[in-house]
Amino acid sequence: MKLKYFSAPYLVWMIVFILVPLLMIAYFAFTNDDGGFTVKYISDVGQYANIFVRSIWLSLIATAICLVIAYPVAFILSRMEKHKQGTMLMIVMLPMWMNFLLRTYAWMTLLGNNGIINYILGLVGLGPYKLINTSAAVVLGMVYNYLPFMILPLYSVMEKIDKSMFEAADDLGCSSVQTLFRVIVPLSMPGITSGITMVFVPAISTFIISRMLGGGSNLLIGDLIEMQFLGNAYNPHLGAAISFVLMVIILVIMTVMNQFDPDEQVLM
């Protein structure tokens, strides 16, 4: 028996449960209830342009903040003594092992109108401020939930950068800023690109964070899709069309990201 036939059960599974469902999204996006071809739903997506713009904008901000916060964290981690690195990495990643609904719920508790932040501010005579149900709260939720996804790929490339690189740059007369932009950043590029994808993709498609921290006024693409399938506005054709457009947006962004990656491959 040839070994390649071992994959037969999986190939059947893959076709039925990965390929066919994705083709069904495309099929539903371009057909109406009678099964006839239509671009009505795809063009209807245009009505929600503001939600698309908001989703892209908020998730770009969240991704940028994650990159700025995570970059020094990954660098510090990678320069620690070897035996400390493992433990420290575990401490940094530990909150990610909590279910993300609970992590987001924790921020609901903190940011609420009767929450602890407003309470503490009240003690010193400030507020109460409207913290929850704002777009800033949504960005905060994204940063909090997806920060570890940025730290991990950055750390794994920086860990491999040899210390002598910095010494060489120093010997050749680089200032520490020059070392950062001419040595560390180029060498950590694969980590940067995969970190950006790993934060941006879940951020742009979330519906939980916007629902729990954004109230009703900060709908994102994810909310829009969810409403077409499980909400009152049941309309799988429109939902499929929105999902289709979302996939195209992500594909375009990942292709752009790959241009920056020397290996031309996004690390997952």
Added chain:
Amino acid sequence: MKKLGKIYMSLVLFFLYIPIFVLIVFSFNETKSRSVFSGFTLDWYVRLFNNKIIISSLVNTIIIACLASIISTVLGTLAAIGINNMKKIPKAVVMNVTNMPIINPEIVTGVSLMLLFVFFAARMNLEFGFATLLIAHITFDVPYVILNVMPKFNQMNPHIYEAAQDLGCSPFKAFRKVVLPEIMPGVVSGFLMSFTYSLDDFVISYFTSGSTSQTLPITIYSMTRRKVSPEINALSTLIFIAVVIVLIVKNVIENRSQKRREA
């Protein structure tokens, strides 16, 4: 410079941990207040254990995670063996499709499976529930098993399987005695990864579960939609403790095996 680094790390850790610690503290709070700690109680824990919905969805989550990860490990390991022996182009095609559930946003995977199940539900006797949930979990688990096992083949000498057969092993015995031990670390990490993903998944389960079969994350979601309930805080505390214990055990095991390798 070193000091600055320490301060920075402490600030980031503060940001990461403070919400969790607030939840833990308020799980012992007497009243439902989210800001004032009025007195110590274990009431919310008692209520949690008496909450039938939570307990049954926890049991359901564990059953699904076990079944899904075992089935995916078998399916994925067999698949990896097969894919490894494919020609270049079919291999690339299969790997690209396999990567899709990992690259795609979870909501797209969830919605695509929901469309498929709706299609079947209308034509066959299929209802949303345990079966659809299990299929969905296996579907997003298998790619992780394949991605964990595949690299092990690249590290393995491809001729040892033939050598074992030349030395008188049947193909099956050669596989069991020679190939399987080589790829075992990948199989184990693939299994563990799919088990944790299954335990933790909300988005895909949300679209494929129906009303009869709920998992713990779905129950948590419906709890957060309703009024404030400190039972969630109690649940978070218990999950946090469980996570800490698992990670410490994992670390100890890894350190020990590393020391053994060094010795």
